[in-house]
Amino acid sequence: MKQNTKPTLEICLTPDAVSFIDLTGKIAVIVDIFRATSTMVAGLANGVEHIIPVANVADALHYKSEGYITAGERNGEKVEGFDIGNSPFEHMEQESQKIVMTTTNGTQAIEAVKNTAEQVIIGAFSNLKAVTNYLKTQNKDIVIVCAGWKGRFNAEDSLFAGALALKLKNDFWWEGDETLFASHSYTSVKKNLLKILKHSSHYKRLEEKGVEKDMEFCLEMDKFDNVPILKDNFLVNS
Ligand code: MLT
Numbered sequence: 741m742k743q744n745t746k747p748t749l750e751i752c753l754t755p756d757a758v759s760f761i762d763l764t765g766k767i768a769v770i771v772d773i774f775r776a777t778s779t780m781v782a783g784l785a786n787g788v789e790h791i792i793p794v795a796n797v798a799d800a801l802h803y804k805s806e807g808y809i810t811a812g813e814r815n816g817e818k819v820e821g822f823d824i825g826n827s828p829f830e831h832m833e834q835e836s837q838k839i840v841m842t843t844t845n846g847t848q849a850i851e852a853v854k855n856t857a858e859q860v861i862i863g864a865f866s867n868l869k870a871v872t873n874y875l876k877t878q879n880k881d882i883v884i885v886c887a888g889w890k891g892r893f894n895a896e897d898s899l900f901a902g903a904l905a906l907k908l909k910n911d912f913w914w915e916g917d918e919t920l921f922a923s924h925s926y927t928s929v930k931k932n933l934l935k936i937l938k939h940s941s942h943y944k945r946l947e948e949k950g951v952e953k954d955m956e957f958c959l960e961m962d963k964f965d966n967v968p969i970l971k972d973n974f975l976v977n978s
Contacts, residue, residue: 748881749912751901751919755849756891758883767880768857769871769904771864772887773896774942775826776846778864778958783831783839784977785867785964791975792840793847803840812842816946827954845887853885854970862968862975865900865961872907874967874978882912895940896958899933902926933959 752758771777780791792808794800797819800810810822811831818825819842824834826843841847854860858880863871875882884904886897902922905914914920929936934956937943943955969978 746911746913747879748915749884749905749908749919750882750915751884751886751898751905751922753886753893753898753901753918753922754888754891755845755852755885756888758849758852758885761883763853763856763858763883765858765881767859767861767875767878767882768853769861769863769875769882769884770846770849770853770887771884771897771900772843772846772849773864773900773958774940774946775828775954775958776841776843776887777862778866779826779828779831780841780846780862780968780975781864781867781964781966782828782957783834784968784975785966786832787835788831789836789838791968792838792973793850793970793975794840794842795848795851797842800840800842807838808840809834809837811839812847814844816844816942816949816951827951828957829954845889849885849887850970853883854973857883860970861978863900863904865903865959866957866963867966868900868903868907869962870965870967871904875908876911882908889942894942896937896942898922899926899929899937903930 811824813826824830884901888894966977968975
């Protein structure tokens with residue numbers, strides 16, 4: 741029987757499935773563990789003033805003349821002509837800077853929800869506890885939106901979604917089989933997260949580019965206590 745007193749929590753395993761969910765009045769938690777949302781959290785935790793997430797390269801370049809650091813990647817590679825790529829280590833060096841960012845999946849997921857969700861916040865393993873505490877104070881329905889890879893499912897975002905669902909289990913009413921699937925998956929691999937994710941498609945893609953240290957960083961738990969939130973197209977700490 742549905743417990744009407746609790747807000748709901750559901751998981752959208754790919755951004756392409758967002759159209760099946762009514763986001764009105766809900767909080768969308770955007771997740772792109774390797775690496776966009778981990779990088780956003782790290783940058784803002786280390787003094788980045790704000791981030792403007794945009795869908796395409798041309799929009800990002802437009803902000804360069806306004807003094808923005810252009811950041812992001814396509815297929816894991818820094819975009820030609822941009823100042824920095826999508827490594828959390830690069831973003832942590834941008835204290836007091838304003839960043840405009842576009843990525844293959846993470847910023848596209850933000851784009852997919854920003855006009856319909858009541859709030860858009862950014863989740864990563866590095867701020868899992870902070871996101872959990874934030875969501876507990878809001879008393880709103882939640883949709884965890886996994887950025888995936890070009891519209892498809894990926895393991896690392898889905899496992900994070902399972903981890904967050906488990907943290908919120910007592911306070912939210914779980915909707916949908918995705919929640920069941922992701923939470924059990926996380927429970928079964930959590931002790932070997934890096935070992936298991938070394939077999940994932942995006943780990944292998946980024947491994948070829950020699951950025952294994954980024955992936956290790958992205959799986960470190962509760963490094964930061966900030967919760968980035970989208971306010972008028974600017975990502976800032978809540
Ligand atoms: C993305 O948004 O697709 C990713 O963050 C890609 C990457 O690892 O740079």
